Amino acid sequence: MLKLEDIHTYYGNIHAIKGLSLEVNLGEIVTLIGSNGAGKSTTLMSISGITRPRTGKIFFQDKDITTALTDTIVKMGITQVPEGRMIFPRLTVYENLLMGAYLRKDRKGIKMDEEHCFELFPILKERRKQAGGTLSGGEQQMLAIARALMARPKLLLLDEPSLGLAPIVVENIFEVITRINSSGTTILLVEQNAQMALQIAHKGYVLETGKIIMEGPAGELMENPKIQSAYLGID
Amino acid sequence: MFEQQLINGLTLGMIYALIAVGYTMVYGVIQLINFAHGEIFMLAAFLAVTFITVFGLPIYIVIIMTMGCCALIGVLLDIFAYRPLRQSPRLAALITAIGMSIFLQNLAMIIWGSRPKPFVQSALPPFLRTTALTVGDASISWLQLFIFGIASLLMIILFLIINKTRVGTAMRALSQNRTSAALMGINVNRVISFTFALGSSMGAVAGIMVAIYYNTLYPTMGYVAGVKAFAAAVLGGIGSVPGAMIGGIVLGIAEALGAGYISSLYRDGIAYAVMIAVIIFRPSGILGKSTLEKV
Ligand SMILES: Nc1ncnc2c1ncn2[C@@H]1O[C@H](COP(=O)(O)OP(=O)(O)OP(=O)(O)O)[C@@H](O)[C@H]1O
Ligand SMILES: [Mg+2]
Numbered sequence A: 001m002l003k004l005e006d007i008h009t010y011y012g013n014i015h016a017i018k019g020l021s022l023e024v025n026l027g028e029i030v031t032l033i034g035s036n037g038a039g040k041s042t043t044l045m046s047i048s049g050i051t052r053p054r055t056g057k058i059f060f061q062d063k064d065i066t067t068a069l070t071d072t073i074v075k076m077g078i079t080q081v082p083e084g085r086m087i088f089p090r091l092t093v094y095e096n097l098l099m100g101a102y103l104r105k106d107r108k109g110i111k112m113d114e115e116h117c118f119e120l121f122p123i124l125k126e127r128r129k130q131a132g133g134t135l136s137g138g139e140q141q142m143l144a145i146a147r148a149l150m151a152r153p154k155l156l157l158l159d160e161p162s163l164g165l166a167p168i169v170v171e172n173i174f175e176v177i178t179r180i181n182s183s184g185t186t187i188l189l190v191e192q193n194a195q196m197a198l199q200i201a202h203k204g205y206v207l208e209t210g211k212i213i214m215e216g217p218a219g220e221l222m223e224n225p226k227i228q229s230a231y232l233g234i235d
Numbered sequence B: 001m002f003e004q005q006l007i008n009g010l011t012l013g014m015i016y017a018l019i020a021v022g023y024t025m026v027y028g029v030i031q032l033i034n035f036a037h038g039e040i041f042m043l044a045a046f047l048a049v050t051f052i053t054v055f056g057l058p059i060y061i062v063i064i065m066t067m068g069c070c071a072l073i074g075v076l077l078d079i080f081a082y083r084p085l086r087q088s089p090r091l092a093a094l095i096t097a098i099g100m101s102i103f104l105q106n107l108a109m110i111i112w113g114s115r116p117k118p119f120v121q122s123a124l125p126p127f128l129r130t131t132a133l134t135v136g137d138a139s140i141s142w143l144q145l146f147i148f149g150i151a152s153l154l155m156i157i158l159f160l161i162i163n164k165t166r167v168g169t170a171m172r173a174l175s176q177n178r179t180s181a182a183l184m185g186i187n188v189n190r191v192i193s194f195t196f197a198l199g200s201s202m203g204a205v206a207g208i209m210v211a212i213y214y215n216t217l218y219p220t221m222g223y224v225a226g227v228k229a230f231a232a233a234v235l236g237g238i239g240s241v242p243g244a245m246i247g248g249i250v251l252g253i254a255e256a257l258g259a260g261y262i263s264s265l266y267r268d269g270i271a272y273a274v275m276i277a278v279i280i281f282r283p284s285g286i287l288g289k290s291t292l293e294k295v
Helices: A040-047 A070-076 A093-100 A107-120 A122-126 A137-149 A167-182 A194-200 A218-223 A225-231 B002-030 B037-055 B059-085 B090-112 B142-164 B166-176 B178-183 B188-213 B221-236 B241-261 B264-281
Strands: A002-011 A014-024 A029-033 A055-060 A078-081 A155-159 A186-191 A203-208 A211-217 B131-135 B138-141
Touching: A002 A040, A014 A029, A014 A040, A014 A211, A029 A040, A029 A167, A029 A194, A040 A078, A040 A155, A040 A186, A070 A078, A070 B178, A078 A137, A093 A107, A093 A137, A093 B166, A107 A122, A107 A137, A107 A167, A122 A137, A137 A155, A137 A167, A167 A186, A167 A194, A186 A194, A194 A218, A194 A225, A203 A218, A211 A218, A218 A225, B002 B037, B002 B138, B002 B142, B002 B166, B002 B188, B002 B221, B002 B241, B037 B059, B037 B090, B037 B188, B037 B221, B059 B090, B059 B188, B090 B221, B131 B142, B138 B142, B142 B166, B142 B188, B142 B241, B166 B178, B166 B188, B178 B188, B188 B221, B221 B241, B221 B264, B241 B264
Parallel strands: A029 A186, A029 A203, A078 A155, A155 A186
Antiparallel strands: A002 A014, A002 A055, A203 A211, B131 B138
């Protein structure tokens, strides 16, 4: 479904992604793990057309989207929940959701998806008229995910949804991610919390300073001693 | 005299407010002080007079046409002057804005000459200058009433566009987080263009009104009005649309009262004094959020 072929992305002279290739198949949860500054967010931003790769190719459903504009990419079915949630703090929860559905015209469908989001995250319904910025961290993460779902993505990119959240909230978010996936949305999940991510993923990639250093089925990666010591805190 | 000055100030303030919303909206979406905004106001006055004298059109059609033309000029200004600098340091765009302001002023001088012209009085209904009503010893002219009415109507429309429409919500989203807005599939450049169009058409109406009110138009008229409206935007809190509205009205009244009670010589000085005071004592303005930037 999604294929990155040897992409190189730069910030000015900083070479952030140094020849990265990965593949996400339809229906999968694929996780990209790695420590601070490895280039995980840059990878997602490259897919979304925010930071264009200088070389290499990105294909989505066999179409080359390497140089496509962000709104075209969203229209094709790739939506991102960015790191740090990036909800609109002075828009209401409801308006935040509407912005997620910005490119859609089907009012009925939008209404239905709104209800669906409120089912997934009942707290958002209560907070419907509240400014996004007044929500707690966990609620903001829920809003960010709900907002992305409003676009009816085929592929959902999630950037560190567990960041800064209490363990119980993380559990809840990961459960919802699994549910979103089982209802047919393919997921590319970026995480530092490798433990949680590998548990729900089918396949994993390990990123280190802009390069993939290891890949394989999530179960195998979890058994790998190198991964265990570097990312899972097991000696 | 107090009532009279208050009424004069309110009329003036509504006009400042109409210009100020243009500064504040553009600042909100691209953090640029569009110094050429005052020139759009000036061009509107000249275009309106040209439409009347060349095509002999009635004033209300002229106002609408001028709004459309100025909206287009605002959009072109953004596309050709500012868009190429979107990724550059902010100072580059700021200097470009000053450059565009000078360019448009000189363009107007070449086309229409640099001497002040009167507005085409024959295009206006004669009763405009007559008294509509009196309050105490103050009299309000029909013209003042119209300015007040049209400006209020435009403010309401603007408020509804910003708060109730899809594109207005996108504008607000964009001003809060550009990356996130782009990730929603919002075509950022298109929304920025829309912002310029909206601000410029509001400024256009202000330009025509000022030309009618003072019965004069000249290529540098956008400078003084622009500085005052900018002061109003700063006073209200740059980036805040209701702030710009309130700032405009407060400034207009302060100016009229100052001119009436101290000396009309200080009229222009009051705007600067207010702006400096705001920058020193409350940089975020009346309604502004803290202007500290996120790191
Ligand atoms: N806007 C930027 N300008 C310059 N360099 C940047 C920028 N954003 C990221 N980088 C650099 O690119 C590299 C990859 O950063 P990136 O944010 O993609 O890492 P990450 O894996 O998402 O890290 P984290 O886990 O901290 O979110 C880092 O070395 C970082 O310093
Ligand atoms: Mg990151």
